[in-house]
Amino acid sequence: MGELLVVVALRWADGRARVDPLTGEVETDPRGAGAGEADRCALEHGLRIAGAAGGRCVAVTVAPPQAEEMLRDALACGADAVLRVDVPEWDPRLADSGSGTAQALAQAVRAEFGEPGLVLTGDHSADRGTGSTPAFLAARFGYAQALGLVELAYADGALTAVRRLDRGRRERLAVPLPAVCSVEPAGVRLRRAGLPATLAARTADVPTVPGAVAGEPVTVHAARPYRPRAKELPPPPEPDPRLRLLRLTGAHEQRDPPRVVVTDDPGEAADELLGYLKAKGYLA
Structure with a gap:
């Protein structure tokens, strides 16, 4: 295997979005948006693994131009390169399963950087936390997948991981490369960027490639309030x-x-x- 290319997929989201109680419109503020804790943890893992393997770590995102500040922060923390996949505005009422996002990411990464050796993401995003995009990425690349990890380490050309199980148990994994892994926001924190790197990243150009994410229409057959199922109780024993x-x-x-x-x-x-x-x- 040649130089290990680690790709970290970041999700640009507003963790403090406001919803109008009358119209249901979602209002976001780009000044408060950015990567969630899980994505920041994935970036730190990517920087560590790329450093241990002597490879490169790149950060990519499918987001509007406001997300360039998030990518500049990744450059300041030590990412070797960044890439923004520009997608047109789409109707937020359409469902987002993660399949379209994974397809746009995979096409852009292959076109710009070639085949990655490791793709890292957060286990879920702050806005649409389905956690399905990493699995779709693994399907698009045809890689092995290990999702929901709490520890990730690289040594002697081997990638090992720890996954959380029910009842406090842990599962240790030997992950074959190439692979797609998602991590929980646990165990590590994203390093703090130094002042010289932060100043240099403020004026760095963020490469942009066009992409498309198709929403999946949802057909509403009926709309009614939720009613829980009735609780079943044993009948009275009296015959009268x-x-x-x-x-x-x-x-x-x-x-x-x-x-x-x-x-x-x-x-x-x-x-x-x-x-x-x-x-x-x-x-x-």
Whole structure:
């Protein structure tokens, strides 16, 4: 294997988007948008792996021109190159499964950098956190995939990873290269860029290539409020319909009448509450 090319796919999103309660319109502020914590963690992993392998780390994104500041930040942190895939505005009401984004990313990366040895992403984005784009990327490249990782390390030409499982368990993986991996925002933090690198990145040119992401139309057959399914309970054992009705309604069950205690003494109020909890068996 030649020089290892590590590609980090970043998602430009506004983590503090506002929704109009009357119209449902989503308002975003480009000044507060950028990469999420999971994507920043993926970039740090990419920089470390590229450094350990003596390769290159590039950051790419499918985003509007406002995302160039995010890519300049990646350059300041140590990325060797960046690339923005420019896509036209599309109707935000259309569903985004991640397939179109993966196709645009794969085509742009292959055209500009060739075949990568490792593609890293965050496990989910802040705006449309489906987590499906890494899997679609693996399908587009035809690579192995390891998703939802909490640790990622490269040594002696081998990539190892740790994935979180249920009940606090962990799964250790030997990931064959080339591969697509997604990481959770855990374990590492993106390094802080130095002042000279930050100043140099402010005026750096961000290469841009055209792309297209097609939304998937959604057909709404009916719109109604959500109603949870009724809870199934065992029927009353009495054969008499009258007794069954009394059991279901609880008409003849003994109940304590409600009490209203009004006092200005906090100690008396606390004693009353403790007495009630003890009587009901919540306290010993």
